[in-house]
Amino acid sequence: MAKANSDSGADDGNDDNDGDGVQIDLISSERMADLASMEKIRTILDGVHDGNIVILEEGLSPDEESRLIEVTMAEIDPDEFTGIEIETYPRPDSGGGFLSRIMGNENTAKLTVIGPADRIQTLHKDETLISALITRR
Amino acid sequence: MGLLTGLRESLTKLFSGGPTQRRIGIYGPPNAGKTTLANRISRDWTGDAVGPESHIPHETRRARRKENVEIKRNGKSVNIDVVDTPGVTTKVDYTEFMDHDMEKDDAVRRSREATEGVAEAMHWLREDIDGVIYVLDSADDPFTQVNTMLIGIIESRDIPVLIFANKTDLEDASIKRIENAFPQHETVPLSALHGENMDEVYDKIAEYFG
Numbered sequence: 001m002a003k004a005n006s007d008s009g010a011d012d013g014n015d016d017n018d019g020d021g022v023q024i025d026l027i028s029s030e031r032m033a034d035l036a037s038m039e040k041i042r043t044i045l046d047g048v049h050d051g052n053i054v055i056l057e058e059g060l061s062p063d064e065e066s067r068l069i070e071v072t073m074a075e076i077d078p079d080e081f082t083g084i085e086i087e088t089y090p091r092p093d094s095g096g097g098f099l100s101r102i103m104g105n106e107n108t109a110k111l112t113v114i115g116p117a118d119r120i121q122t123l124h125k126d127e128t129l130i131s132a133l134i135t136r137r
Numbered sequence: 138m139g140l141l142t143g144l145r146e147s148l149t150k151l152f153s154g155g156p157t158q159r160r161i162g163i164y165g166p167p168n169a170g171k172t173t174l175a176n177r178i179s180r181d182w183t184g185d186a187v188g189p190e191s192h193i194p195h196e197t198r199r200a201r202r203k204e205n206v207e208i209k210r211n212g213k214s215v216n217i218d219v220v221d222t223p224g225v226t227t228k229v230d231y232t233e234f235m236d237h238d239m240e241k242d243d244a245v246r247r248s249r250e251a252t253e254g255v256a257e258a259m260h261w262l263r264e265d266i267d268g269v270i271y272v273l274d275s276a277d278d279p280f281t282q283v284n285t286m287l288i289g290i291i292e293s294r295d296i297p298v299l300i301f302a303n304k305t306d307l308e309d310a311s312i313k314r315i316e317n318a319f320p321q322h323e324t325v326p327l328s329a330l331h332g333e334n335m336d337e338v339y340d341k342i343a344e345y346f347g
Binding site: 061062063065066067069070072073074076078082083084085086087088117118122125126 | 225226227228229230231245248249252253255256259260262263280282285286289290292293294
């Protein structure tokens with residue numbers, strides 16, 4: 001059994017997860033746009049800690065990706081949490097360069113899939129397709 | 138090199154009266170040969186090594202710095218601090234260390250140190266690095282999420298980066314595959330272990346980070 005939350009239901013967390021399925025949280029760009037960087041990272045990692053697969057309509061910025069790796073490392077617990085698997089399409093070249101980035105015009109729109117490292121395995125990835133195997137615990 | 142970075146460098150040189158000492162971070166996934174390269178550079182120009190090398194992933198679990206490495210090329214000298222960093226990953230599973238004949242306690246301790254080291258490497262990248270040598274194993278698939286993310290993070294910081302296609306001595310090595318993965322950056326082939334193509338390596342370091 002698989003269950004997909006709309007963005008409005010992501011706060012429900014894992015309460016209804018009966019252990020037979022895999023919960024998938026699809027988080028809209030509108031929902032993430034209102035969050036500070038650390039709130040975004042917390043939203044992602046809280047979901048992943050619950051065993052959920054988190055799919056972001058729009059990806060993180062490079063700085064947020066850097067902090068996501070750093071926070072993930074701090075939370076790895078040898079017998080509980082081995083980290084995350086993350087997959088995105090390659091970042092499109094906005095062509096705007098550094099000035100475009102500091103003006104806030106950086107294009108980060110790219111679907112991103114994040115899950116517990118022990119539950120998600122990437123089977124294939126190219127510029128237009130991500131194929132992943134998701135397993136139960 | 139970006140406009141603001143270049144301006145900052147010019148102003149620094151103007152007011153300090155000399156070239157800036159640059160911190161060059163050696164980044165890449167685990168087991169790409171980062172420490173072997175750091176040792177090769179350090180031994181060639183200072184006579185000392187940076188740290189121990191190993192085939193076991195995450196042998197380097199703390200960023201190590203070798204200061205004042207002076208590289209002389211074409212009548213000019215370039216002064217850099219070489220920062221050898223732990224291999225970056227998004228996951229660390231201690232059971233993988235047990236595959237290398239390690240007891241559980243040792244494997245757990247190593248995994249904890251590895252996670253701290255990766256976090257430290259990311260912090261260095263955001264705060265303290267002036268240029269990056271990104272090392273890849275030429276025999277491995279470069280199209281990984283960690284590589285894509287790290288190159289994106291480096292580009293977003295507008296710091297100069299060189300891609301080093303290491304381990305060209307391996308039978309399955311493919312430099313073309315790495316060039317195709319990151320066509321926006323210059324790729325330099327080498328074997329740090331055997332010291333192959335180091336002249337070009339030093340030419341490019343002087344050109345990009347001098």
